[in-house]
Amino acid sequence: MKLQFSGISKWVAILLASILITLALPLLAREIQLPGSRWVEVRQVRGSVTYQGRPAKVGDRLTTAGQQISTGKESSAVLAVDTGIATINLAELTTVRVTGLSVAVNGGRVTLLSVPTGLARVSARRLTNPNSRLEINSPGGVVGVRGTEFAVGVGPEGKAATALFEGKVDATSTQGQTVKIEKGYASVTFPGNPPSPPKAFKENMNYELISLSVISPGKVRLICTVDPLNLVYLNDQPLKMDRTGKIDEVVPRPANSDYWLVVRSPLGNQVSYELGASLVR
Numbered sequence: 271m272k273l274q275f276s277g278i279s280k281w282v283a284i285l286l287a288s289i290l291i292t293l294a295l296p297l298l299a300r301e302i303q304l305p306g307s308r309w310v311e312v313r314q315v316r317g318s319v320t321y322q323g324r325p326a327k328v329g330d331r332l333t334t335a336g337q338q339i340s341t342g343k344e345s346s347a348v349l350a351v352d353t354g355i356a357t358i359n360l361a362e363l364t365t366v367r368v369t370g371l372s373v374a375v376n377g378g379r380v381t382l383l384s385v386p387t388g389l390a391r392v393s394a395r396r397l398t399n400p401n402s403r404l405e406i407n408s409p410g411g412v413v414g415v416r417g418t419e420f421a422v423g424v425g426p427e428g429k430a431a432t433a434l435f436e437g438k439v440d441a442t443s444t445q446g447q448t449v450k451i452e453k454g455y456a457s458v459t460f461p462g463n464p465p466s467p468p469k470a471f472k473e474n475m476n477y478e479l480i481s482l483s484v485i486s487p488g489k490v491r492l493i494c495t496v497d498p499l500n501l502v503y504l505n506d507q508p509l510k511m512d513r514t515g516k517i518d519e520v521v522p523r524p525a526n527s528d529y530w531l532v533v534r535s536p537l538g539n540q541v542s543y544e545l546g547a548s549l550v551r
Contacts, residue, residue, distance in 0.1 A: 308371035308379065309333045309352050317345025317362075338367035341388070343506055351381055356394035356404060356415075361538050363506070364388025369407060378402040385430075387508065389501060391421040391538060410459040411443040420451075421536040423501045426510040428461040431499040433471045433536035441465045456536065458498050460513055475500060475533040475541045482529065483550040485520060490549070493518045496533055503532040504545075 309331040312321065319326040321339050326347065332339065341347055341364050349358040349366065360366060370382035378401025385408050394404055396417030404415040409428025413420070418437025424430045432441050433456035441457050442448040447464035451457055455468040480493040496502055498515035505524055511517045529545035 307373060308381070310358075310366075310368060310371070310381075310383070311350050311352070312339065312347060313350050313357075314346075314348035316347070318342030319345050319347045332368045333371065335369055335371075336367065338365055340365040351404075353379070354395060355379065355381060355397070355402075356392055358383075358393075359391040359538070361389040361391075361534065363503070363508070364390060366390055374401045376401050381405070382407065384408065385422050385424050387424050387426075389421060389423040389534060389536070389538060391419075391536075393419045408459075409444075410461045411441060411465065414440040414442065421538070423499070423534070423536050425501050426508050429458065429498075429511065431458045431501075431536055432456060432465075433499060456499050458513070463513070466513070471499070471536070473535045473537055473539065475535050475539065477502075477531065477533055477543065479545065479548055481550065482545050482548045484523065488523050489520050490523045490529075491518070491520050492529075492531075492545075494531070497535075499536055501534045503534070505530055506532075 312326050312328055312330040315326050315328060319341050321330045322337060326339055339347060341360050341362050343362055345362050347360045365386050365388055367384045369384050372380045378399045381404045383406055385406060394415045394417055406413045406422050408422060408424045408430035410430040413422060413432055418439055419435045420439055421433050422430060432451060434451045434453055436453055439451050440448050441451055441459060443459050443464050449457055449465040449468055451468045454471055456471040457465045457468045459465040474497040478495045482492050485491045492504055494517050496515045498511060502509045502517060504521055507521055509517050509519050527546055531543040531545055532540055534540040
């Protein structure tokens with residue numbers, strides 16, 4: 271009878287151990303929030319840069335979801351992700367927001383950032399922990415990174431262009447469709463559509479003006495085409511485009527009749543074109 275009880279106890283112990291292991295496995299991969307242990311720090315500021323609604327200064331840190339930093343006209347900033355995971359260069363008229371900073375029980379670091387608008391160039395070191403993640407989100411999808419250099423340019427209504435300069439990245443739409451982008455290639459994602467097939471990246475900041483005309487005392491209509499990888503602004507207002515790069519926008523008419531079209535490439539370079547002489551009154 272004693273032997274029988276001992277045998278039962280052994281099997282009960284094995285069963286309990288199995289249950290505990292099963293319950294513990296998800297915890298090993300769980301992400302935990304450790305206040306102050308993760309941050310994105312402001313390293314450089316030029317011009318008008320705001321942090322949580324006030325002027326940003328070197329040393330400011332974004333530590334919780336929802337915090338953000340934005341650059342104004344002719345301004346820029348450089349951010350660094352805590353342990354040297356990545357450096358992020360922000361062009362003018364760009365916002366970067368924290369959506370998640372966490373540490374897994376196994377030491378992996380999960381860094382989730384979003385770029386709702388503008389151009390951010392990211393240089394990330396190789397992630398050695400398989401449970402670490404660095405993701406850059408936009409309204410059109412997400413770019414997953416494990417060590418690379420790339421740029422994400424986000425225009426009105428969430429159009430996101432990703433150009434890769436080193437390494438590899440995965441660009442995934444909000445519907446879950448993914449393309450792998452290799453060094454020297456680029457892809458564009460429009461909300462509700464899969465990422466475009468990657469194509470060899472060649473900087474092209476030319477434009478073709480179709481028309482610029484007055485449609486009311488205070489409004490003008492611009493129709494032109496550009497490379498869809500670019501961001502385009504008319505008098506600092508970002509312009510929407512379709513998947514072919516065609517722009518057809520109605521914008522406020524400036525008081526001085528100066529019309530400046532700015533075309534900015536994923537490299538951060540830009541060209542300004544004066545369109546005033548093309549206006550049809």
